[in-house]
Amino acid sequence: MKNKKTIDRRSFIEHSAKITAAGFMLSSLPANSKKLFSIEGEIKIAVVGCGGRGTGAVSQALEADPDVRLVAMADAFKDRADDCLQSLNEKYPNSDKINITQETIFTGFDAYKNAIDMADVVILTTPPAFRPMHFEYAINQNKHVFMEKPVATDVAGIRKIIKVGKEAKRKKLNVVVGLQRHYQKNYKSVKSLIDRGKIGKIISGQVYWNSGGVWVRPREKGQTELEYQMRNWYYFNWLCGDHIVEQHIHNIDVANWFIGSTPLSAQGMGGREVRNGKDHGQIFDHHFVEFTYPEGQVIASQCRHQKGCMNRVEEVFQGSRGSITLNSGHYGVIKNKRNKIVYNHDGEKDINPYQQEHNELFAAIKSGEYRMNDTSRGAEATMTAILGRMATYSGKVITWNEAMEMDHNLVPELHSFNDTAPVLPNSKGEYPVPIPGITNYR
């Protein structure tokens, strides 16, 4: 560990030197923009994490600017990278946008380094456990970044993301985090109306991600324990962060955004009522958290993965002079104190926010300007969700400051599928599941 740190510091100093040199020549342009424009205007991208979302993000990057070229892919699994390439070839047949050969498909635990090295912009879309490591490497290598939410699964990861995010800012590297509601018109319009006092001050709110749940990838013969967990990653805390972090982060993030702060503390309850199959790992199927904010505002956050119940993915806030309801279906309604609609967002023609986040990123990169760094927003939203998870797992009140001081590190260094997985099943194949009142954090 110590050795690694030293090396990191050395390479960091080398990078800093290069940046300073470039900085003299190109004034405010980021270090690698010279490179960007010298290659016939092509912007090279690499994707790290080739699942459905990674493939989607590549496609949005390619749509964002005609000069974008995919030059490298990395995934822990070869078949995932192959599927991704096949989908992209179907979508862009005979296109020069996909510059991939077998030599530029990298697989395994260190694959991300090779892929990142080849690109100007990297797309980080693996399960969130690996995001801090990938982000750190990308910024060290002076790459612009699009990374999916959540940005970590534990506090150690959050601390790394914050540190690297500051480095990105210093280096003037654009960073977009895939909390796409920030790039969606109904949210932005309603937020600006709140800022102008349309509902007074937000007093309370309710945020929801209640749905039937997600895919399961059952154990297959010949898999090592670690491979199984990385395939069926949604059900392992170290990889996924539980669904309160992996999905519900979107809604919790809106609470932070609209209130203008992270919470001071969280308390809540949760458990596994129907999520009890042999491929269901260790995550809960429901969480209910109260987040308390600095001016006493309380946000009730609920997320559920249970089939046959009410589905609702939405954010609702009450202010001193009215209320708001928002959802990702371009919906945004403001009501006054008499419950009368005073604003109803017409989103029929609004641009797809997943596209918009890439449009803005690549416009910034093309212009050679430093325009965005979503890192702290992404870290705060992720940490808020982790705080909520700590509250439901432990059944205790946990403060933000306490949590940020914790030695909470779920993700080990991994080099091979034969490495020991960080959680192991008992003789009955059951994984350790948090128990409120018994699970503790300090």
Next chain:
Amino acid sequence: MKSLKKYSHFFSTFILGIATISDISFSQQSNFTLYEQNIFGSDAKIRMVPVNGGRFTLGSPKNEKGRNKDEGPVHDVLVDDFWMAEIEVTWDLYELFLNRTSDQAKGEKGNIQIDIDGVSGATQPYVNYNKNGYPTINITQYAASQFCKWLTAKTGNYYRLPTEAEWEYACRGGSQKAYSFGNKSKNITKYAWYNKNSDGKTHKGGQKLPNAHGLYDMHGNVAEWVLDSYSPETYIVWGKGANNPVKKNQALYPRVVRGGSYKDDLNKLRSASRGYSTHRWKQRDPQVPKSLWWHVDATHIGFRIVRPRIEPKKEDLNKMWVRPKKEY
């Protein structure tokens, strides 16, 4: 409720009468009445309304108010007898297919035998709903059709989506006017949920007045999938007359939806009005390939099932079920 008895009588005749095709036709003919389709392993029932086939004028005349050019030229079309579900397929019903908890429950079946385990299962939807009695929304045409296939495997009766011609015939209920209830659009609020009375949402099925066949919400609430691909020239191609026409092609977009929805103005609710799908309905799906099962921005789209009175031959069962098509 009176018809329930008739239905059980029909069912037993139906099951005994499998000797020849003509026997089946005969037994069906004598029992072409409203019935309730049971789904073993659940208490759900689907009320199926008989629609006596016949020849009618498909499309709208040039002078119909609010008309689009794609509704012409009007021409004669023959459709055969079929049953149609009284209301749009609801979430509670669709969830039986989604969650597959009743698959192994056995009971009296019709004579079509397909393996229920061979019907691919849908993923969980990403849409806000409070399910009981409300129409399934955001659904793809494929997912709607797979429900029909599953229901066929479950019940032994052949279910599918209606053709565009069947749908319009059923909607009209014998009326060649703009709506099943005539031309007076001010009556629409008695029959339909549309943009002026829906409060921007879907409503429980069957709360407004039915048409002459006894079908509810054919106008409004959710626009309904049919089997046909959309072309503004469909009726030009079909020409002067057609028997049980259906226009199918490989392209995933555009395909036809009918009846208009809670979001639409009353012109789009007319019996002849033709809606169609677009890529935009799935643009916010962040994954590639995109979901086979769910749209993201099609909260106004649902479906309704039909059962043709004459069952297709075994080798033709798949012809009227929608094939999956990957979308990138």
